Amino acid sequence: MPTTxxxxxxxxxxxxxxxxxxxxxxxxxxxxxxRLRVKALGLNRADIMYRSGHYLETPILPSKSGYEASGIxxxxxxxxxxxxxxxxxxxxxGTFSLNEYGxxxxxxxxxxxxxxxxxxxxxxxxxxxIWMQYLTSYGALIWLGQVSKGDFVLxxxxxxxxxxxxxQLVKVQxxxxxxxxxxAAKKARLLELGADHVIITDEEDLAGxxxxxxxxxxARVSFDPIGGKMLELLxxxxxxxxxxxxxxxxxxxxxxxxxxxxxxxxxxxxxxxxNELTQEKEFQDAKQYIFDHLASGxxxxxxxxxxxxxxxxxxHRYMEANNQVGKIVVTV
Amino acid sequence: MPTTxxxxxxxxxxxxxxxxxxxxxxxxxxxxxxRLRVKALGLNRADIMYRSGHYLETPILPSKSGYEASGIxxxxxxxxxxxxxxxxxxxxxGTFSLNEYGxxxxxxxxxxxxxxxxxxxxxxxxxxxIWMQYLTSYGALIWLGQVSKGDFVLxxxxxxxxxxxxxQLVKVQxxxxxxxxxxAAKKARLLELGADHVIITDEEDLAGxxxxxxxxxxARVSFDPIGGKMLELLxxxxxxxxxxxxxxxxxxxxxxxxxxxxxxxxxxxxxxxxNELTQEKEFQDAKQYIFDHLASGxxxxxxxxxxxxxxxxxxHRYMEANNQVGKIVVTV
Numbered sequence: 001m002p003t004t005x006x007x008x009x010x011x012x013x014x015x016x017x018x019x020x021x022x023x024x025x026x027x028x029x030x031x032x033x034x035r036l037r038v039k040a041l042g043l044n045r046a047d048i049m050y051r052s053g054h055y056l057e058t059p060i061l062p063s064k065s066g067y068e069a070s071g072i073x074x075x076x077x078x079x080x081x082x083x084x085x086x087x088x089x090x091x092x093x094g095t096f097s098l099n100e101y102g103x104x105x106x107x108x109x110x111x112x113x114x115x116x117x118x119x120x121x122x123x124x125x126x127x128x129x130i131w132m133q134y135l136t137s138y139g140a141l142i143w144l145g146q147v148s149k150g151d152f153v154l155x156x157x158x159x160x161x162x163x164x165x166x167x168q169l170v171k172v173q174x175x176x177x178x179x180x181x182x183x184a185a186k187k188a189r190l191l192e193l194g195a196d197h198v199i200i201t202d203e204e205d206l207a208g209x210x211x212x213x214x215x216x217x218x219a220r221v222s223f224d225p226i227g228g229k230m231l232e233l234l235x236x237x238x239x240x241x242x243x244x245x246x247x248x249x250x251x252x253x254x255x256x257x258x259x260x261x262x263x264x265x266x267x268x269x270x271x272x273x274x275n276e277l278t279q280e281k282e283f284q285d286a287k288q289y290i291f292d293h294l295a296s297g298x299x300x301x302x303x304x305x306x307x308x309x310x311x312x313x314x315x316h317r318y319m320e321a322n323n324q325v326g327k328i329v330v331t332v
Numbered sequence: 333m334p335t336t337x338x339x340x341x342x343x344x345x346x347x348x349x350x351x352x353x354x355x356x357x358x359x360x361x362x363x364x365x366x367r368l369r370v371k372a373l374g375l376n377r378a379d380i381m382y383r384s385g386h387y388l389e390t391p392i393l394p395s396k397s398g399y400e401a402s403g404i405x406x407x408x409x410x411x412x413x414x415x416x417x418x419x420x421x422x423x424x425x426g427t428f429s430l431n432e433y434g435x436x437x438x439x440x441x442x443x444x445x446x447x448x449x450x451x452x453x454x455x456x457x458x459x460x461x462i463w464m465q466y467l468t469s470y471g472a473l474i475w476l477g478q479v480s481k482g483d484f485v486l487x488x489x490x491x492x493x494x495x496x497x498x499x500q501l502v503k504v505q506x507x508x509x510x511x512x513x514x515x516a517a518k519k520a521r522l523l524e525l526g527a528d529h530v531i532i533t534d535e536e537d538l539a540g541x542x543x544x545x546x547x548x549x550x551a552r553v554s555f556d557p558i559g560g561k562m563l564e565l566l567x568x569x570x571x572x573x574x575x576x577x578x579x580x581x582x583x584x585x586x587x588x589x590x591x592x593x594x595x596x597x598x599x600x601x602x603x604x605x606x607n608e609l610t611q612e613k614e615f616q617d618a619k620q621y622i623f624d625h626l627a628s629g630x631x632x633x634x635x636x637x638x639x640x641x642x643x644x645x646x647x648h649r650y651m652e653a654n655n656q657v658g659k660i661v662v663t664v
Contacts, residue, residue: 257589262603271594
């Protein structure tokens with residue numbers, strides 16, 4: 001086994017170009033930690049925000065990065081059973097801080113509690129594309145939203161990996177998904193991916209269209225990483241006693257709170273991050289639910305494009321250009 | 333019994349002066365209705381908004397008004413047991429539409445479902461000051477907020493009748509109330525009324541002060557009829573996973589949604605009107621809870637000032653001047 005490994009780090013925050021390959025001594029897993037030989041990395045918008053210095057956590061420089069990897073356990077620290085060595089697992093975001101751990105590298109040390117097995121019908125690329133998208137969606141739509149048969153669920157940024165996972169999850173729950181996308185470019189693809197309805201915000205009146213689709217009822221749950229003016233549109237499209245889950249801030253403008261609509265419809269607007277769910281007792285249920293639906297094929301991680309490890313800077317730029325549908329993966 | 337009665341109506345929306353006394357034939361209660369001989373009227377901000385044409389319902393002119401009255405049942409319609417005649421009751425807001433019923437008058441016809449008895453230790457003035465304030469507070473703080481021992485509850489517009497009722501309710505539940513008021517003028521009075529803490533927003537930093545009072549935890553529940561910039565202050569003062577219940581729109585400015593704070597703290601912001609609670613099964617529990625605490629003396633409606641029936645226009649103006657602490661009542 002080599003005694004060093006290539007680890008992606010940044011020594012200052014900024015654009016994709018700050019990511020660099022540092023040849024570092026092979027890290028030993030500490031108490032309750034494991035070391036993975038990384039096979040694939042799943043990119044997340046959080047990685048970009050963290051790299052740019054705009055995330056909930058501020059990087060301590062030089063900083064590692066990355067929440068999602070699949071790979072094979074090659075070493076375990078004290079407190080971890082050595083029978084885990086050789087197993088294929090992936091890492092679960094929301095269970096560690098990027099200030100302490102980061103998975104971008106040929107190897108990654110992570111807490112034992114942060115790994116999970118996944119069904120063997122999945123490739124390494126798919127294995128690196130599970131937990132952020134399905135856990136985020138599960139937390140919002142099942143844990144908070146209790147989506148079930150007959151519910152209309154509005155999904156904005158629908159072609160993101162979380163969006164596509166949410167379309168799959170709503171279908172499994174028996175609800176009807178209404179995918180929201182900005183331009184007509186991705187409409188056919190979203191329908192092909194299982195969206196029950198697609199609304200193009202550049203061309204269509206969101207609330208009017210939702211009203212039509214839902215026969216005047218409105219959307220019981222909306223799931224939105226955008227904010228800004230989108231929130232007022234979602235409130236206008238919401239059902240009486242509807243729930244709007246906000247999980248990001250992609251809009252650059254201020255977000256007005258739709259006070260009169262909220263009063264008239266008794267709306268709940270909930271700020272949400274996936275880390276919440278991983279601290280709750282329902283986390284185990286969520287992992288089992290996701291595992292089972294991956295195994296059955298009801299959930300299928302959608303890979304938009306894979307990049308080679310050497311091209312991780314380009315992979316970041318590709319995500320920033322926002323043309324993907326599904327997950328961007330880096331193979332190691 | 334006289335064959336006519338003075339009923340307060342407005343023939344156009346506008347300032348307090350549009351309220352006028354119309355001498356009308358004594359109305360007969362219809363199916364499932366009762367007629368009260370009105371003894372006292374409790375004024376609510378909703379009455380003013382409705383009169384001005386700025387309420388959730390638009391008046392059909394000429395329009396009656398008023399949600400809250402106490403009085404004696406003097407006639408019943410079909411479907412109501414005549415043993416109710418002679419009983420002292422008050423009317424429960426949120427159980428009828430102002431477009432169909434209004435209690436400002438020497439008599440008022442209301443649905444049987446909209447009346448409730450109250451403990452005999454209360455005066456007519458107090459009887460007209462029960463349901464709007466305590467039901468509104470119960471719905472937000474117990475039904476939605478499940479306030480219990482050890483909770484810190486932020487109450488804005490604390491000297492309003494709902495504010496004072498909420499201070500009493502938080503005490504009964506074992507929580508600590510933090511009353512928020514704009515100027516120092518009402519501070520001593522709010523402490524005397526049972527507020528555990530008082531913050532003066534013109535002089536003090538709301539979030540900093542709440543941080544100090546709660547030892548860094550923040551307020552688990554906030555209850556606010558103002559909106560506007562207040563919402564950002566409440567978010568900054570909120571605990572992790574805190575709940576902010578918005579129940580009015582007194583601020584004239586736009587209300588920004590505190591997206592980053594909502595994400596960082598997993599905040600829930602809920603638009604709420606009392607009408608919701610009256611349609612739920614918990615409504616009976618709420619009425620019983622309020623009755624019991626009025627009977628025990630734990631709840632005591634606070635009357636700021638009483639006006640004579642002839643002075644109802646002046647009573648409206650007095651409410652608009654915003655100097656009251658507690659309920660404004662008109663005796664009939």
